[in-house]
Amino acid sequence: MKALYEMLGSFCKAVAAGQIEIYNEFSLQHELGLFLRERLPSCKVQFERNVSFFFPEGRAFTKREIDIAIFSPDQKVLAYAIELKYPRNGQYPEQMFSFCKDIAFLEELREAGFHSAALVIFAEDRPFYAGKPDGIYGYFRGGKPLRGRIEKPTGAKDDAVDLKGSYTVEWRPVANPLRCAIIPVGHEPMSAMQ
DSSP: OOOHHHHHHHHHHHHHTTSSOOOSHHHHHHHHHHHHHHHOTTSEEEEEEEGGGTOTTOOOOSOSEEEEEEEOTTSSOEEEEEEEEOOOSOOHHHHHHHHHHHHHHHHHHHHHTOSEEEEEEEEOSGGGTSSOOOTTHHHHHSOOOEEEEEEOOSSSSOOEEEEEEEEOOOEEEEETTEEEEEEEESOOOOGGGO
């Protein structure tokens, strides 16, 4: 089976080459899901799957639904969990904090049993990937590793996420001004689904 990171990189290249058109988060989810189904015909590729489908014991997760879940038909192998972002309405620090929450959620899914996970971000607005690297911006503009406690940068500062791993956001050019960042969370899945 192809590695998740490799497949996501191929998807970004297909978008850059104009073979796949995306224009918002829904189109990203739809097109990426189709792309992955084509490459993983023996797997189930499902959208917005509630975590209780995989983990009915009622454990607490940061979020309730996985943007794209990929698993064996018998659910014995939980291969990939993918969270997606394609912010279109500014709100840069709030969206960046939302990216951090997605990473925390993916860490929880890995701990619960998914073998590999990734956050995929597409952004057209330059302030997501360029500008002064102050505060939360440093993680997304300045190469500062995302790790430890990240506090909500705006409003009531009573929300925070704690990341167990360390992640570096690297933006890839797709088509000016569109950029993509793929943030892997965990190792590649076992060969049980080949």
